[in-house]
Amino acid sequence: MKLCMIGTGYVGLVSGVCFSDLGNDVICVDKDNNKINNLKNGKIPIYEPGLEELVKKNIKNNRLNFSTNLKESVRKSDIIFICVGTPTKKNSNSADLSQVYSVGKEISKSINKFKIIITKSTVPVTTGDDLEKIISKKVNKRLFSVVSNPEFLREGEAIRDFIYPDRVVVGSNEEKSKKILRNLYSPLISKGAKYVSTNRRAAELIKYASNAFLATKITFINEIANLCEKTGIDVEDISIGIGLDNRIGSRFLRAGPAYGGSCFPKDTKAIVSTADKFKSNLSVIKSVIKSNQNRSDLLLKRLHSIIKKFNNKKVSFLGVTFKANTDDMRDSSSLKIIPYLSKRGAKIKYYDPTGSKKEFNNVKNVEYANSIQNCISGSDVIIIHTEWNDFKSINFRKLSKNKKLIIYDMRNIFSPTKIEKLGIKYFGIGR
Ligand code: UDX
Numbered sequence: 535m536k537l538c539m540i541g542t543g544y545v546g547l548v549s550g551v552c553f554s555d556l557g558n559d560v561i562c563v564d565k566d567n568n569k570i571n572n573l574k575n576g577k578i579p580i581y582e583p584g585l586e587e588l589v590k591k592n593i594k595n596n597r598l599n600f601s602t603n604l605k606e607s608v609r610k611s612d613i614i615f616i617c618v619g620t621p622t623k624k625n626s627n628s629a630d631l632s633q634v635y636s637v638g639k640e641i642s643k644s645i646n647k648f649k650i651i652i653t654k655s656t657v658p659v660t661t662g663d664d665l666e667k668i669i670s671k672k673v674n675k676r677l678f679s680v681v682s683n684p685e686f687l688r689e690g691e692a693i694r695d696f697i698y699p700d701r702v703v704v705g706s707n708e709e710k711s712k713k714i715l716r717n718l719y720s721p722l723i724s725k726g727a728k729y730v731s732t733n734r735r736a737a738e739l740i741k742y743a744s745n746a747f748l749a750t751k752i753t754f755i756n757e758i759a760n761l762c763e764k765t766g767i768d769v770e771d772i773s774i775g776i777g778l779d780n781r782i783g784s785r786f787l788r789a790g791p792a793y794g795g796s797c798f799p800k801d802t803k804a805i806v807s808t809a810d811k812f813k814s815n816l817s818v819i820k821s822v823i824k825s826n827q828n829r830s831d832l833l834l835k836r837l838h839s840i841i842k843k844f845n846n847k848k849v850s851f852l853g854v855t856f857k858a859n860t861d862d863m864r865d866s867s868s869l870k871i872i873p874y875l876s877k878r879g880a881k882i883k884y885y886d887p888t889g890s891k892k893e894f895n896n897v898k899n900v901e902y903a904n905s906i907q908n909c910i911s912g913s914d915v916i917i918i919h920t921e922w923n924d925f926k927s928i929n930f931r932k933l934s935k936n937k938k939l940i941i942y943d944m945r946n947i948f949s950p951t952k953i954e955k956l957g958i959k960y961f962g963i964g965r
Contacts, residue, residue: 705737
């Protein structure tokens with residue numbers, strides 16, 4: 535099939551490349567000239583394991599193209615995926631849909647035969663209805679169908695999540711596009727992916743409800759971890775003990791810092807805002823948002839009790855992105871913790887496998903170390919902020935001779951007893 539992905543951010547690029555790998559002809563469109571030129575040469579704007587190889591392979595196979603010309607790309611394609619950003623609006627909790635609607639207008643100028651127009655970006659319930667209205671101002675309704683097909687890709691696992699999804703959700707209000715979409719996804723369905731066909735609004739809500747539920751699960755275990763800290767229990771035991779109940783499930787029960795990233799903080803706010811519009815009170819999700827916002831403050835308080843005096847303390851910070859296997863800094867709790875420590879006089883060295891981050895360029899007392907070893911040497915306190923495999927086998931005693939060394943393992947990747955056997959004071963989350 536001939537596909538066009540509009541927006542070469544995370545969602546558009548990964549989905550476009552994976553669709554081309556399944557044998558479709560794909561054009562990825564973006565208005566950023568530089569990005570498109572780089573992509574044509576196989577240069578990837580984001581860190582995502584396996585993506586570069588897949589881009590190069592499919593460029594070579596002539597199934598993957600990049601363009602800045604939206605109109606021409608739409609004309610050449612049968613299915614158009616809208617994959618532009620839907621960030622939180624300034625001074626509001628609702629999603630900013632201006633990019634989705636402006637792309638919709640652009641598309642409407644280039645419809646020369648039947649097209650399926652799909653929102654893959656996360657969009658609030660009724661966005662498809664509005665998009666349909668916008669396009670039908672220029673185009674007869676028989677010539678297009680607006681469909682919702684949300685993505686469920688995790689950064690760092692995006693290719694695997696695309697090829698082996700738990701489910702594919704397609705929301706359409708008419709039969710023709712339902713058939714075509716089922717056909718598009720048939721290679722994944724034949725490998726075992728469940729296919730969920732709903733109406734358009736339901737698919738839009740499935741995406742938000744999924745992310746809100748996952749955010750709730752994480753927040754739940756984080757609060758249980760707080761109780762564990764007060765009662766001398768290891769939260770890891772609780773995660774195992776409750777996760778083995780199939781009704782609960784063991785995934786997304788890892789206690790840690792406040793959840794972050796490009797989706798959970800934004801989507802939890804947006805679903806609440808949509809519900810408010812429809813006079814429906816999502817009180818559970820509201821509490822989740824609040825609890826997650828409080829979480830960083832809580833961890834800072836804990837840091838006070840662990841470090842006592844920050845002034846001139848040498849702090850090593852391992853991993854600054856919002857989680858491992860990504861270079862994404864959006865809503866990472868390190869953006870709160872590092873400046874807080876710096877303000878109180880701590881001297882911070884940080885290391886991240888994806889390199890230094892511009893977010894800390896102007897923060898006092900913060901420097902980037904180009905290796906784990908350089909980050910840790912001479913340190914008083916090591917904070918493990920993300921769960922990269924690179925950190926799991928660190929031999930702390932080999933890298934630091936400090937007899938009073940403290941480790942604050944915010945992802946519980948180490949065994950407390952093993953670390954304490956090395957004569958290092960260990961603190962984790964919920965243990
Ligand atoms: C998420 C959704 O998982 C994905 O389906 C959606 O389409 C996009 O948003 P992503 O933001 O890449 O993906 O990250 P995810 O792995 O879900 O983690 C989100 C946040 O939750 C991170 O801050 C992570 O550290 C945290 N988390 C996750 C935990 O603290 N504990 C867990 O058990 C799982």
